Amino acid sequence: MEASDFALLVLRLVLGLTMAAHGYNKFFGGGGIPGTAGWFDSIGMKPGLFHARVAASTELTAGxxxxxxxxxxxxxxxxxxxMLVAAWTVHRKNGFFIVKEGWExxxxxxxxxxxIAGIGAGRLSLDYLLFGTSGVYAFLHGWWGLLIAVVLGLAGGIGQLVIFFRPPAPAS
Structure with missing residues (x-):
């Protein structure tokens, strides 16, 4: 095992489990899905119940x-x-820096x-375990991995914003 494989494992675990925790919290924390749905409605992602379920499920499974x-x-x-949808709907108006609730x-x-998609998940991953000796593995990292992550991600985020985002009217 290389140090880079271990480093990728640590990065994947921290990043992935952090995102999964956000999904879990949407399902089971505080107000649960109904509370999350109300929040989605309030930021203009309608119908809120649909988006609460989609966001929670995506955060959990992607994480x-x-x-x-x-x-x-x-x-x-x-x-x-x-992150595109969150940045656009919630954080964009606050600027870049997280200390002001920006999109950083x-x-x-x-x-x-x-x-990670471009580098690959490393030898300590299910990708390597399941596909490491097959041609499929070539599509799970490198330029293909990068392209898949960026194109699918942008298409999903932009599509969701175009179809569902209706900014709330400014308060008078």
Whole structure:
């Protein structure tokens, strides 16, 4: 085992389990799905119940998928879509820096996931275990992994915004 494989495992686990925790919290924390649905409605992502379920499910599955290194570009695309929607709907108006609730954190999470898709999940991953000796593995990292993560992620995020986002009217 190389140090880089261990480093990728640590990065995948921290990034993936952090995202999965956000999904878990949407399902079971505080107000659960009904509370999350009300929040989605309030930011203009309607219908809120649909988006609460989609966001919670995507955060949970993308997070676990990245942590496990399973079909890595696909969960990385989930990160891109999630973070694009969060940055646009919630954080954009606050500027860049997270200390003012800006979109800095969203950018870091999305780019880190895309970087993992480009580098590959490493030898300590399900991708390597299941596909390491097959031609499929070539599509799970490198330029293909990068392309899959970016294109699918942007398509998912932009599509969701175009179809569902209706900004609330400014308060008078």
């Amino acid at each position: 676990l998928g990245l942590a496990l290194g399973l079909l890595t570009p696909v969960p990385a695309a989930g990160f891109v879509a999630l 954190y969203n950018l870091i999470l999305a780019v880190a996931a895309v970087a």
